[in-house]
Amino acid sequence: MRATLVHRITVNGVLREVSVPPSTTLLAALREQCGLTGTKFNCEQGECGACTVLMDELPVNTCLVLAASADGHDVVTVEGIDGPGPSVVQQAIMATDASQCGYCTPGMVVSATALIARCPKPTREDVDEAISGNYCRCTGYESIITAIEQAAQARSE
Amino acid sequence: MPDGSTEQRVLAGPAVGAAEFTYHRPGSPQEVDDLLAQHRGVARVLAGGTDLLVQIRSAARRPAHVIDIADLSAVRGVSFDGGRLRVGAATQLWEIEAHPVVRKRFAALREAVRCVGSLQIQNRATLVGNVCNASPAADTGPALLVYDAQVGVRSVRGNREVGLAEFWLGPGQTALEPDEWVEHVTLQDQGRHGSAYVKLGRTRGVDLALVGVAALARRGGVRLACASLAPTIRRLAAVEDLLSGDESPGEEQVAEAVGADVSPISDLRASARYRLAMTGVCIRRANETAGRRWEERNA
Known part of the structure; x- marks a missing residue:
């Protein structure tokens, strides 16, 4: 059936x-x-x-x-997210080379976008928590976190 | 199916299981009762789906009928009335975490909810689903026990309230009859008190608890409950008695009481011995935080 x-x-x-x-x-x-x-x-x-x-x-x-x-x-x-072109988060990821194999990147972008929407000035801890359900098996977390912090800053300026 | 979809289906894992089921989206609690009575024993209620879909995929469960109550507004939401907090079956964990009464009066529950999986999971999973899944490692379980949680069970045959400790029979096993489902869970306000939940995992991120302890401090003594240390989540009666006495006990006394209360297993996450050793540490931390919060409330 x-x-x-x-x-x-x-x-x-x-x-x-x-x-x-x-x-x-x-x-x-x-x-x-x-x-x-x-x-x-x-x-x-x-x-x-x-x-x-x-x-x-x-x-x-x-x-x-x-x-x-x-x-x-x-x-x-x-x-x-944010229409057809690259969003603020995506631009920050490109600018900081925060994508290695790239497989986790779409999920990271979605989680980061939701974070910045509900918390425009996130702390490092907020960012850590927001992507704690997104695994990067290249383990490139530091640059991803930097990208999200930069995106939040760019958005609030 | 569009052309060329066969390969994509393999890659994209199209379904949650090889076996199909009939999907129902009932419009009222009565309709849920009727469906469960009609498909007695072969139906499963889906609230968030974060456990059920994993179980269907691994063939641990093979329901012929899935009854989706996620959008059933009659059983959704958090309310506080007459000293009891009521959480409906379709209420997702993020709603509980954000509720002002939960933040103010049910600190251990809030902390426990924040420990469940990831934010993605908390945005779908429900407290009642957590209760019905009856995992010995469920983070919300210890907090529910120290707040005297009651389970609101219903079916075509009527409604009944079951104490949470009596509801859990074993790993994955509950007191639910095949035609029954849980409409809500209620927690008792504890007046002036402090509470906390402490989880020890292998990482600070997403993982099941190696040890989870909820503590509730108030006049008359401390309440403790633990996850991942026995076939069901349970109160730590011997340790409660010891810590509620006039003299503060030594570490060895606590360890002895812990040994009387729990029976941890060794598994891929930790050995029984390690779990036992860390239980005392988690109890101390949970108890200290709960006590401090109680003092702050009294100050």
């Missing part, structure tokens, strides 16, 4: 219809149905944060959200 459900999800400001089997994750729906591959597939158990998006403005792991549960909700992926 592979019943298909149709869900209406607002993705990056656009109402999308996705039809998927019930056990489909929001991660798979975004990547395969919406073609938004910036959201990365990795641990599948909510440990690594590579699949982080904003759901109703809060960072969540899309590997642990059913596409069905996102029906009627507002989702922003890395592609949709």
Whole structure:
């Protein structure tokens, strides 16, 4: 039995219809149905944060959200942050070379964006906490933290 | 399916499990009762999904029906009335952390909530889901016990309140009958008191507790409860008696009482011996912080 459900999800400001089997994750729906591959597939158990998006403005792991549960909700992926061009956080990441293999970068961008939105002048501790659910296996945390601090500063100036 | 999707499906891990389930999104608590009665034993309630979807993926659970209550507004939110804090089943951890009454009167709960997984997890996971998952390592468990938590259980057959200590039967096992679900959890306000939760993990970031201790200090003595030290989260009765006495006990006495209260295991995170040794340290830290907060409240 592979019943298909149709869900209406607002993705990056656009109402999308996705039809998927019930056990489909929001991660798979975004990547395969919406073609938004910036959201990365990795641990599948909510440990690594590579699949982080904003759901109703809060960072969540899309590997642990059913596409069905996102029906009627507002989702922003890395592609949709601050419109089409690079966001303040993305610019800071480029400026500080804070991306090595790059796999964690989209999740980091989403978590950092949520932090700066709710806390415009974050302390180092705030930054640490905000990305504590985002693993960088290149272990390039220092430059990522610097980038987020610079982005917050740029945004508040 | 668009062309070329087969390969992508493999890469993107499309589903949470090989077995499909029927998805329900009920519009009222009564509808949840009915669905659970109708699909007795083969349905599972999904609140945040941060445990359930992992369990379905690893085939630890294979529900034929998933009942999603995340958007069920009737069971969402935190309220404080008549000295009891009530947390609805669909209330996510971030909402509890941000609630002004929780910040003021339930410090240990707030600290425990902040220890659960990452922010991403706290933005989806629920307190009631944490309770129903019955993990011996659940960070919120010790705080709930020192605040005399009660579990509000319901089904088509009616409602009942179960004390949290009686609700947990073993790792992953609860007193819920197959047609029952938890509508809310309530905590008792403790008047003038101080409380704290201390977690020891391998890292300061996301990890399960090697040892977790909640302490609550007030007139009449101290309450303690621990995670990761027994098949269920539990109060530390012998240590409570010892620390509530007139004389402050020595470290050896505390260690002896701890040994009477808990039965830690060795696993990939730590040995039983290490857990036992660190329990005394966590108790001291939690107790000191709780005591200091109580004094500040009295000052």
